[in-house]
Amino acid sequence: MPIPPPPMTDTGVIGVGYIGKLFVDRLTEAGHSLTVFDLDDDQVAYAVDQGAASAGSPAEVARNSEVVVMALPGSPEVEATMEGEDGLLAELDVGDLVVDATTTHPDTSVVCEERCDESGVAFVEATITGGSPREGYHVMAGGREDAYERASEVLDVLADDHVLVGPVPDATVFKLGLQMRYAGRHAVDAEVVEFVRDNGVDPRIFTDFLEFDMFDGYFTGDFSQDIEGMGGLAIWDKDIGYAREYAHQHGTALPLNAVVHEAYKATRHRAGPEEGDASALIQYWLALNDAEDRFE
Numbered sequence: 001m002p003i004p005p006p007p008m009t010d011t012g013v014i015g016v017g018y019i020g021k022l023f024v025d026r027l028t029e030a031g032h033s034l035t036v037f038d039l040d041d042d043q044v045a046y047a048v049d050q051g052a053a054s055a056g057s058p059a060e061v062a063r064n065s066e067v068v069v070m071a072l073p074g075s076p077e078v079e080a081t082m083e084g085e086d087g088l089l090a091e092l093d094v095g096d097l098v099v100d101a102t103t104t105h106p107d108t109s110v111v112c113e114e115r116c117d118e119s120g121v122a123f124v125e126a127t128i129t130g131g132s133p134r135e136g137y138h139v140m141a142g143g144r145e146d147a148y149e150r151a152s153e154v155l156d157v158l159a160d161d162h163v164l165v166g167p168v169p170d171a172t173v174f175k176l177g178l179q180m181r182y183a184g185r186h187a188v189d190a191e192v193v194e195f196v197r198d199n200g201v202d203p204r205i206f207t208d209f210l211e212f213d214m215f216d217g218y219f220t221g222d223f224s225q226d227i228e229g230m231g232g233l234a235i236w237d238k239d240i241g242y243a244r245e246y247a248h249q250h251g252t253a254l255p256l257n258a259v260v261h262e263a264y265k266a267t268r269h270r271a272g273p274e275e276g277d278a279s280a281l282i283q284y285w286l287a288l289n290d291a292e293d294r295f296e
Contacts, residue, residue: 009033011154012065014058014081014088016043017229019101019128020071022137023158024050030157035064058082062091067154069099069126073230074238075108082112094120099151101126101139101158103179103235105242106169109142113168122147125168127175128159131182136160140178142171176246179239180257186215186236186278187260193218194285197294217279221295224274231276237264 009032013023016038024047027034034052037060038044044054055061058081061068068088072078078100082088088098098116100109100123109125116123125142132138139155139162141148148164155162165171193203193214204219206212217223225231230238240261247254263284270287271280286292 010035010064010066012036012055012061012068013047013052013071014038014061014068015071015073015077015102016040016047017071017073018227021046023069023071023101024052026157027154028052032157035061037061057086058088059086059091062088062093062096065096066093067097067099067151068092069154069158070102072102074102075104075242078102078104078108078112082115089115089119089121092116092119092121095122097122097124097147097150097154099124099126099154099158101128103127103175103239103242104172106172106176106246109169109172113143122150123168124148124151124155125171126151126155126158126162127171129175129178132178134161138162140165140171140174142166142168142174173246176239176243179236180243180254180260183236183240183264183278184256184260187263187281189214190218190279190282190285194282194289194291198289198291215277215279215282217277218282223271223277223280223283225276232278233264233268233271233276233280236278237261237268240264 011027011032012035013020014037016024016036028050035055036044036047036052037055037058048054070078070081098121100112113123123143124147126139128137128139130137137159139159141162141164165174196203207214240257244254244257244261267281267284270283286294
């Protein structure tokens with residue numbers, strides 16, 4: 001019987017944004033020796049204040065870590081982090097583990113696993129959500145069973161619960177489906193609110209009387225971003241775009257997703273630099289109804 005590996009305490013985090021900070025907090029509280037890398041010095045400073053060491057490149061993170069967690073904006077950033085002379089793959093040792101919490105195109109996860117396999121490194125997708133009805137943060141993992149078992153110790157720290165969805169890229173496909181649901185539901189809400197309001201009826205009854213959970217920005221016109229990083233508008237535009245591309249590759253019909261994606265894309269073009277909240281989506285319906293001065 002193989003001897004299980006010792007507990008992994010030398011851990012790296014690449015990307016110290018909204019989710020990355022959550023990981024930094026949890027890992028340092030759990031006693032992990034932590035090394036971080038981010039292009040933003042302010043983000044690195046936050047992690048250092050929590051007790052982490054800073055690195056000058058992903059390669060340096062790999063040299064100091066047995067397990068490396070990526071929490072990046074998307075596929076281009078993951079690909080750049082993995083490859084090159086300063087990338088993770090240049091310095092990872094046989095037996096190390098890479099955990100990718102980034103929501104990417106599924107093909108990115110497939111390539112990452114293949115490249116890790118070539119280097120004798122385990123790879124696990126760790127797509128994460130904090131928006132389900134369950135309280136806390138939950139990881140939908142993808143990878144081989146032995147890799148998932150290897151990652152379970154760190155996943156126990158990173159999330160309140162986790163489940164193995166299947167092999168790579170099943171977890172990323174599932175996460176894109178989840179993002180489609182989040183983005184689609186809020187798009188329907190935007191249309192419903194604007195339909196009611198454009199016909200002279202107060203839409204606040206949805207929230208104040210029936211207690212539906214709808215974006216406050218739909219009623220106030222305040223679209224300022226409430227989380228750091230890309231913001232909900234850009235995140236959902238990116239992720240449902242990945243879903244649309246992957247569906248096209250595999251011949252899956254997504255007619256509703258196509259319409260919702262066009263609404264998010266159009267809104268991103270119209271929204272101002274400080275309007276990154278996903279509630280800015282209602283601007284799409286305001287424009288269609290010639291009501292862009294609604295909140296003035």
